[in-house]
Amino acid sequence: MGRSGEAILVVDSGTTSTRAVIFAPDGLVLSAVRKDIAQHYPRPGWVEHDASEIWTLTLASMREAVAQVGGAGQIAAIGITNQRETVVAWDKETGEPLHRAIVWQDRRTAAQCEALRDAGHEELIQQRTGLLLDPYFSATKMRWLLDNVAAVKSAAQTGRLAFGTIESWLAFKLTGGGHVSDASNASRTSLLPLEAASWDSELCDLFGVPACALPEVVDTTGVVGATMPDLLGAALPISGMAGDQQSATIGQGCLSPGEAKATYGTGAFVLTNMGTKPPRSQHRLLGTVLFQSDGQRHYALEGSIFVAGSLIKWLRDSLGVVSSSQETEALARSVPDNGGVVIVPALSGLGAPHWRPDARGLVSGLSFAAGRAHIARAALEAMALQTHDLAGAFAGDGAPWTSLKIDGGMSANDWMAQDLADMLDLPVERPDFVETTALGAAVLAGVGSGVFPSLEDAAHDLRGGVRKFAPTMEKDARAKRLAQWTEALSAV
Numbered sequence: 001m002g003r004s005g006e007a008i009l010v011v012d013s014g015t016t017s018t019r020a021v022i023f024a025p026d027g028l029v030l031s032a033v034r035k036d037i038a039q040h041y042p043r044p045g046w047v048e049h050d051a052s053e054i055w056t057l058t059l060a061s062m063r064e065a066v067a068q069v070g071g072a073g074q075i076a077a078i079g080i081t082n083q084r085e086t087v088v089a090w091d092k093e094t095g096e097p098l099h100r101a102i103v104w105q106d107r108r109t110a111a112q113c114e115a116l117r118d119a120g121h122e123e124l125i126q127q128r129t130g131l132l133l134d135p136y137f138s139a140t141k142m143r144w145l146l147d148n149v150a151a152v153k154s155a156a157q158t159g160r161l162a163f164g165t166i167e168s169w170l171a172f173k174l175t176g177g178g179h180v181s182d183a184s185n186a187s188r189t190s191l192l193p194l195e196a197a198s199w200d201s202e203l204c205d206l207f208g209v210p211a212c213a214l215p216e217v218v219d220t221t222g223v224v225g226a227t228m229p230d231l232l233g234a235a236l237p238i239s240g241m242a243g244d245q246q247s248a249t250i251g252q253g254c255l256s257p258g259e260a261k262a263t264y265g266t267g268a269f270v271l272t273n274m275g276t277k278p279p280r281s282q283h284r285l286l287g288t289v290l291f292q293s294d295g296q297r298h299y300a301l302e303g304s305i306f307v308a309g310s311l312i313k314w315l316r317d318s319l320g321v322v323s324s325s326q327e328t329e330a331l332a333r334s335v336p337d338n339g340g341v342v343i344v345p346a347l348s349g350l351g352a353p354h355w356r357p358d359a360r361g362l363v364s365g366l367s368f369a370a371g372r373a374h375i376a377r378a379a380l381e382a383m384a385l386q387t388h389d390l391a392g393a394f395a396g397d398g399a400p401w402t403s404l405k406i407d408g409g410m411s412a413n414d415w416m417a418q419d420l421a422d423m424l425d426l427p428v429e430r431p432d433f434v435e436t437t438a439l440g441a442a443v444l445a446g447v448g449s450g451v452f453p454s455l456e457d458a459a460h461d462l463r464g465g466v467r468k469f470a471p472t473m474e475k476d477a478r479a480k481r482l483a484q485w486t487e488a489l490s491a492v
Contacts, residue, residue: 006451007074009065009236010441011058013082013166014244015103018054020061022069023442025451027433027462031068033061040100045107048100051088054166055173062232072234078174078227079240079445081247081437082166084188087141089152092162095173098151101166102141109140116140121206128193128200130279130287130299132355138165138189139207146208161213165189167241168215174238175225181215182224182241183297187289192217194278194287194299220246220291221448221455240444244437245269246290249300251440252405252431253459260394260401261436262387262420264410266313267351268305270390272399273298283353283393291444291455301399303352303390307345307361309410311379314347321372329415331376338481339374340365342488343382350492353393364488380416384423385485391424403427407436414469422473423481432465439463 007030012019016039022031035057040048066072085104090097102108113133116122122133131137142163145152155161164172165188168181186192191203197217204211218224220242226235242250245263249271252261257275262268271290279287279301290300312328315321322328344350346359363375391401403426411417411430421428433439443458445451452458 005074006076007069008442008445009075009078010438011080011170012438013054013058013170015083018058018061020065021438022065023462025461027464031065033064035061047103047106049103051097051101051169058170066232072232072236075236076451077237077239077445077449079441080167080170081242081244081441084185084243085136085138086166087138088164088169089145090162091155092160098155099145099149104136107135109135109144112140125190129190130194131190139191139209142209143207156210156213163213164215171225171238174227176228178225179215180218180224182220183217183289183292184220184242184246186217188243219293221293221444223448237449239448240441242291242441242444245271247440248407248436249290250443251436252407253463254405255455255459258402261405264308264408266310268308270303271300272394274301274399281397283396284355285352285393285397301394301397303393305386306348306351308383311345315379321375328376328380329413331373332380332415335373335377338378338381339370341370341374341378342484343378344488344492345382346492352390359492362488362492381419383416384419387420388423401426403429405429407434417469421469421471423478425471428469429466431463
């Protein structure tokens with residue numbers, strides 16, 4: 001298992017589960033423990049988590065994983081990666097949550113965002129923070145808690161209120177009171193300017209969030225505290241923290257400007273490393289902090305596709321076109337082309353670069369010659385076509401891709417991976433180990449604790465092998481597909 005005391009314990013606190021994964025310095029997974037967390041939907045459009053449950057299950061996962069490798073003496077450091085934008089409010093003195101956490105998916109603050117937009121504030125927010133006005137981000141969730149939860153309002157008045165995203169909450173509980181947030185998560189709140197070391201007082205006033213309730217903004221790599229010894233059997237340093245999409249970008253080794261990764265899960269998230277200059281998008285992409293080391297920030301541009309794997313789930317569960325997601329690959333290979341069928345998967349609107357929440361899905365080009373294989377193939381083709389639109393937006397913002405690194409559940413589909421390479425006319429690379437989110441946190445923690453000398457060394461040693469897909473499609477065939485897509489999009 002690698003030398004004693006050099007393993008890295010990663011907490012991967014996601015939307016549906018929390019996991020503890022222990023990596024050896026060569027990337028071997030020594031232990032992995034997963035526990036599902038409950039989803040609460042108090043009203044349509046509202047999504048909440050129990051922060052106490054997240055903490056209890058996270059600690060239990062960590063303890064199980066540490067026991068499986070022979071105790072805390074094997075662990076050099078801890079890294080944390082997490083669902084982004086989700087907000088916890090707690091009492092600094094008791095350490096207890098004051099309300100359920102409001103999850104990133106929650107839409108309850110849509111009217112608040114609309115009011116701010118109508119008042120002309122979006123340009124200032126985008127210019128400073130790189131973000132758009134949307135309930136997705138954390139600041140309006142904080143304001144909602146202050147306005148609607150008596151315990152939160154009271155804690156604010158007495159100076160006992162703590163706000164934080166999930167990594168901040170877990171660090172507080174693990175260290176017994178440290179109130180910190182890493183720069184990548186802090187950059188998703190709408191309260192941290194891309195170029196400022198800490199919170200912006202004007203933005204705090206605009207959203208009505210007291211700056212004294214916010215955590216200290218810290219590096220994504222470097223020791224930010226140590227666990228209380230009684231929790232895991234020793235005081236272990238927490239030396240890496242990052243939001244899940246930034247962590248996956250680092251886990252994919254996208255450490256040089258221009259390198260891009262795409263995660264194909266329920267939706268798809270594409271991030272491109274932009275180096276040390278804050279990105280300013282003219283195509284409604286998001287600017288975000290990728291990582292921060294010794295106070296030096298590195299940035300990314302981010303684009304989101306709303307519907308990816310959820311399209312295949314819809315074909316399976318709602319239409320019965322396929323019996324499993326794995327079946328789509330064989331079906332796609334069974335026909336020479338899409339038979340004229342094109343799917344625009346706007347089942348919950350269109351994300352970047354279109355940003356049309358009102359758009360609705362479309363299946364076009366149906367004829368008696370079309371069968372379920374053509375529909376399955378068209379669904380997979382929609383992934384490359386949506387990604388092609390994003391590639392144009394990134395190029396327009398001065399960040400053209402030279403290759404694309406892919407991960408996430410859908411990326412296991414070899415046909416889709418090849419289709420991405422063909423439609424983008426770029427090499428596509430998929431790691432053999434696709435749990436890149438946890439891997440990125442291990443990279444950050446490994447460097448922050450001195451197990452590795454640099455992020456490049458850590459990513460090289462931990463990432464392992466990759467499979468490459470080179471473009472083989474003829475130019476005319478690509479142009480025909482894009483023309484079909486453009487026509488279908490215009491109908492939407």
